[in-house]
Amino acid sequence: MxxxxxxxxxxxxxxxxxxxxxxxxxxxxxxxxxxxxxxxxxxxPLSKDFLSGQKSLxxxxxxxxxxxxxxxxxxxxxxxxxxxxxxxxxxxxxxxxxxxxxxxxxxxxxxIRRLPIDGEDLDDVYYLRDTTDVMAIKEKAKTAKTAVIIGGGYIGLETAASLRKQGLDVTVLEAMPRILQRVTAPIMSEFCKRVHNEEGVQIIDNVLASAIEINGKEMKVVTSCHQSFAADMVIIGIGVxxxxxxxxxxxxxxxxxxxxxxxxxxxxxxxxxxxxxxxxxxxxxxxxxxxxxxxxxxxxxxxxxxxxNGVPKPYHSLPWFWSDQFDLKLQIAGLSTGYDRVVVRGDNLSGRSFAAYYFKDDKFIAVDAVNAPRDFMFGKQALSKGKALNADVLLDANSDLKAAYKHG
Ligand SMILES: Cc1cc2nc3c(=O)[nH]c(=O)nc-3n(C[C@H](O)[C@H](O)[C@H](O)COP(=O)(O)OP(=O)(O)OC[C@H]3O[C@@H](n4cnc5c(N)ncnc54)[C@H](O)[C@@H]3O)c2cc1C
Incomplete structure (x- = not known):
C-alpha cells in the first residue's frame, strides 16, 4: 500500500x-x-475582529x-x-x-459545553465556536440592544467587548467568585473587570444562571437568586x-x-x-x-x-496564549498555577499597561502582560530557555529587564 x-x-x-x-x-x-x-x-478572530466586522471569512x-x-x-x-x-x-x-x-x-x-438549563435552546441564545455561530450572532447584533453573556472566560469577555464596541448594552454573568478564575490569577481578573466596567460592560460575579425565559418577545436570564436580566440576545461561553x-x-x-x-x-x-x-x-x-x-x-x-518525515523532534513548548479585549492586548506565557509571589511592573490599578511576573518557591513560572509586549517577550524567552529571574530586581520598575537575569 x-x-x-x-x-x-x-x-x-x-x-x-x-x-x-x-x-x-x-x-x-x-x-x-x-x-x-x-x-x-x-x-x-471569531470572538474578536470577525465578530466586530473588521475581518471577513x-x-x-x-x-x-x-x-x-x-x-x-x-x-x-x-x-x-x-x-x-x-x-x-x-x-x-x-x-x-x-x-x-x-x-x-x-x-x-x-x-462547546452546553449549559443544562431551561431555555438554552431558544432562538436568540447562542454558543460560539465556529463561523456559523458567529454569522448568526452578527446578524442578531444588528438589531439587538441588550446582550447577556453567561460565562466570564476569555471568549465571554472578548464577545462582551466586541458587542459593546457595536453599541449594545452588555452584562456578563459569572458563576465563580471572579471572572477568568479557571485560567488566570486574581490580579488579571480584577484588572479585566475594571476595564470592562470602564467601557460600560456590567460584570456580575458569583451568580448562577438558572433559566432563560421568554414571554412574548421579552427574553430574560433568571438566576438562582431570582434576579432577572432582560436580553435581546444571550451568548453562552462556559468552556469546551x-x-x-x-x-x-x-x-x-x-x-x-x-x-x-x-x-x-x-x-x-x-x-x-x-x-x-x-x-x-x-x-x-x-x-x-x-x-x-x-x-x-x-x-x-x-x-x-x-x-x-523521519526527523523526530520532541514536543518541548512553553504554553502561551493571547486575548484581545477593547484596547487591551493580553499576552500570557507559562502557567501561573500555584504561584506564591507576584511582582507587578506598570499600573494595573488605574492604567492599561502592566506585566505580572509569577514566582513559585522563588522560581519564575509565568508572566501576564497587558499592552506590554517587551515584558511578554522577555518573560517568554526566560521561561523557554529555563533562565532564572530575580523577583527583587523586577520589583524596581526603573530597572532594566535584563538586570533581572540571575547569573551563576
Ligand atoms: C472564539 C474563540 C476564540 C479563541 N481565541 C483564542 C486566542 O485568542 N488565542 C489562542 O491561542 N486560542 C484561542 N482560541 C482557541 C483556539 O482557537 C483553539 O485552541 C484551536 O482552534 C485548536 O485547534 P485544533 O486544531 O485543536 O482544532 P479545532 O480548531 O477545534 O478544530 C477541530 C475541527 O475538527 C472537526 N471535527 C471534529 N470531529 C470530527 C470528525 N469526526 N470528522 C470530521 N471533522 C471533525 C471539528 O468540527 C473542527 O472543525 C479560541 C477559540 C475560540 C472558539
Missing amino acids: SEHVIIIGASHAAAQTCVSLRQGGYAGDITVIGDEAVPPYHRP DDILIRPIEAYAEANIDLRLGVRVEAINRAETTIHTDDGETLAYTKLVLTTGAR IPNIELAQTAGLTIGDGIKVNEYCQTSDLDIYAAGDVTWHYNPIYKTHLRLESVPNATEQGKVIASHI
Missing part, C-alpha cells in the same frame, strides 16, 4: 500538519477530512483553499469521520467511504469538551483528552493527535496538560510532521 496520511478534523493543527509534511518532503498521499464547510480558519482562512490542491493535499469538507478500524487501518466517513491510512492524525479539537469519542471507541488511551507521547503519538503508534483534543506531558512544567491554544495546536502539528 502506498503511503497515505489521513488527518481527521480540518483544524488549525491539521492545516499545520499537512503543510509541514510537504515542507519536510513527504511525497505520499495526504487527505484532510473536516465536518465544517469552511477550509481551516483561525478561530481566535477570507481574511481568517489559514490558507487560501487553492493552496491545498497546489500542495497535492486532498481537502474534503462537510464530511464527518464516523469510525476508525485500527485492525484494518481504515477510517469510515458519513458519506459512505472507507479509506486506508498508513498514518492517521486526529485533530478533532473540542466542542474535547472531541475524544472517535479515539475512545477505537480503544486509544484517554486522560483529559487523547493521551499522546512527546512525538504526539497515541497509544497506537501509527495514530497521532494534536491540538485541543490532546492530553500531553509538558516537560517544562513536568505535568500532563490539555491546552486550548493555537500555539499548542500548531507546535504539535509540526512535531507530528517531523516524526512522520
Whole structure:
C-alpha cells in the first residue's frame, strides 16, 4: 500500500500538519477530512475582529483553499469521520467511504459545553465556536440592544467587548467568585473587570444562571437568586469538551483528552493527535496538560510532521496564549498555577499597561502582560530557555529587564 496520511478534523493543527509534511518532503498521499464547510480558519478572530466586522471569512482562512490542491493535499469538507478500524487501518466517513491510512492524525479539537438549563435552546441564545455561530450572532447584533453573556472566560469577555464596541448594552454573568478564575490569577481578573466596567460592560460575579425565559418577545436570564436580566440576545461561553469519542471507541488511551507521547503519538503508534483534543506531558512544567491554544495546536502539528518525515523532534513548548479585549492586548506565557509571589511592573490599578511576573518557591513560572509586549517577550524567552529571574530586581520598575537575569 502506498503511503497515505489521513488527518481527521480540518483544524488549525491539521492545516499545520499537512503543510509541514510537504515542507519536510513527504511525497505520499495526504487527505484532510473536516465536518465544517469552511477550509481551516483561525478561530481566535471569531470572538474578536470577525465578530466586530473588521475581518471577513477570507481574511481568517489559514490558507487560501487553492493552496491545498497546489500542495497535492486532498481537502474534503462537510464530511464527518464516523469510525476508525485500527485492525484494518481504515477510517469510515458519513458519506459512505472507507479509506486506508498508513498514518492517521486526529485533530478533532473540542466542542462547546452546553449549559443544562431551561431555555438554552431558544432562538436568540447562542454558543460560539465556529463561523456559523458567529454569522448568526452578527446578524442578531444588528438589531439587538441588550446582550447577556453567561460565562466570564476569555471568549465571554472578548464577545462582551466586541458587542459593546457595536453599541449594545452588555452584562456578563459569572458563576465563580471572579471572572477568568479557571485560567488566570486574581490580579488579571480584577484588572479585566475594571476595564470592562470602564467601557460600560456590567460584570456580575458569583451568580448562577438558572433559566432563560421568554414571554412574548421579552427574553430574560433568571438566576438562582431570582434576579432577572432582560436580553435581546444571550451568548453562552462556559468552556469546551474535547472531541475524544472517535479515539475512545477505537480503544486509544484517554486522560483529559487523547493521551499522546512527546512525538504526539497515541497509544497506537501509527495514530497521532494534536491540538485541543490532546492530553500531553509538558516537560517544562513536568505535568500532563490539555491546552486550548493555537500555539499548542500548531507546535504539535509540526512535531507530528517531523516524526512522520523521519526527523523526530520532541514536543518541548512553553504554553502561551493571547486575548484581545477593547484596547487591551493580553499576552500570557507559562502557567501561573500555584504561584506564591507576584511582582507587578506598570499600573494595573488605574492604567492599561502592566506585566505580572509569577514566582513559585522563588522560581519564575509565568508572566501576564497587558499592552506590554517587551515584558511578554522577555518573560517568554526566560521561561523557554529555563533562565532564572530575580523577583527583587523586577520589583524596581526603573530597572532594566535584563538586570533581572540571575547569573551563576
Ligand atoms: C472564539 C474563540 C476564540 C479563541 N481565541 C483564542 C486566542 O485568542 N488565542 C489562542 O491561542 N486560542 C484561542 N482560541 C482557541 C483556539 O482557537 C483553539 O485552541 C484551536 O482552534 C485548536 O485547534 P485544533 O486544531 O485543536 O482544532 P479545532 O480548531 O477545534 O478544530 C477541530 C475541527 O475538527 C472537526 N471535527 C471534529 N470531529 C470530527 C470528525 N469526526 N470528522 C470530521 N471533522 C471533525 C471539528 O468540527 C473542527 O472543525 C479560541 C477559540 C475560540 C472558539
